[in-house]
């Protein structure tokens with residue numbers, strides 16, 4: 001018998017309401033979710049459906065208004081700022097649409113910023129090798145293309161060996177071919193290191209490479225589909 005898969009993220013009744021003066025903006029409305037160890041999840045949904053809000057709460061960047069959000073047995077909903085900082089540092093790698101590299105530091109130094117504070121990091125050189133940029137280590141971000149800069153951002157995110165890689169529109173600023181290279185890197189990290197990956201995208205074709213596809217609507221998970229025939233990024237087209 002197959003062992004039951006283990007959920008690493010569990011959310012129940014997760015609610016987030018932003019207050020803008022007198023106006024309340026509901027971003028998550030009693031959302032339920034399970035994400036399992038090692039899987040590749042693609043999160044789709046229209047603009048404003050709550051994708052980034054959800055990712056930020058799972059990543060310990062924001063607190064919910066009510067409900068439960070667990071990372072294994074850590075309650076993220078009740079964690080204080082120090083606990084969330086430790087959680088992010090030890091367990092989470094983030095990749096955003098814009099790369100947020102420090103322009104005055106070389107590629108290697110950008111990655112080393114993270115490896116110096118992580119408990120069990122890989123060497124910056126190894127992280128850069130994994131994203132195919134070992135030969136650009138001593139270059140500055142401005143000397144790299146957008147796709148290369150995003151691969152540095154991924155190297156920085158994985159160098160601390162996070163349990164989970166949370167990606168918010170990682171290909172949003174990239175052209176077709178470059179976007180595919182970046183997706184290949186994320187897929188490889190997921191497969192080779194077993195890092196659970198959650199990727200937000202507006203591009204429904206990217207769902208083809210997921211183990212599971214979650215669609216958000218109106219602050220909830222509207223549907224979850226298994227993807228029995230996973231494609232490689234090279235096989236995707238849009």
Ligand SMILES: Nc1ncnc2c1ncn2[C@@H]1O[C@H](COP(=O)(O)OP(=O)(O)OP(=O)(O)O)[C@@H](O)[C@H]1O
Pocket residue numbers: 018019020025026027045046047048049050051052053054
């Ligand atoms: N800091 C904030 N203050 C007030 N309202 C916010 C804030 N962040 C998000 N919202 C609102 O919460 C709702 C969900 O936003 P969120 O960014 O999570 O959606 P999204 O699905 O990621 O959208 P997009 O695809 O456009 O990035 C939206 O109505 C948004 O306007």
